[in-house]
Amino acid sequence: MKLNKIRSALYKSARILGDVNAAKNGTIGKRIARRAVGKATGKLMGKLFK
Template sequence: MSINKIRSIIYGTAKILGDVNAGKRGKIGKRIERRIVGKFTSRILGKLFK
């Protein structure tokens, strides 16, 4: 198993655990909002710096 595969598994697990934790605290809406804004921002920056 390569280091990149291990890293992606760890980050994926952390993302899921963060979602669970946000759900328990009642802040899932804010988390989803930040994730959408982050994806949108990365797409814009990706197009600017091609």
């Protein structure tokens, strides 16, 4: 297995564990909002430094 596949699997599992933890703590709404803001910021930064 290549290193990129391992890294991708680890990040996916971390994201799922974060979702489970947020659901357990009752903060899933905040997590979804922050993820959306982070995704939009990442796209914007990508366009700026392209």
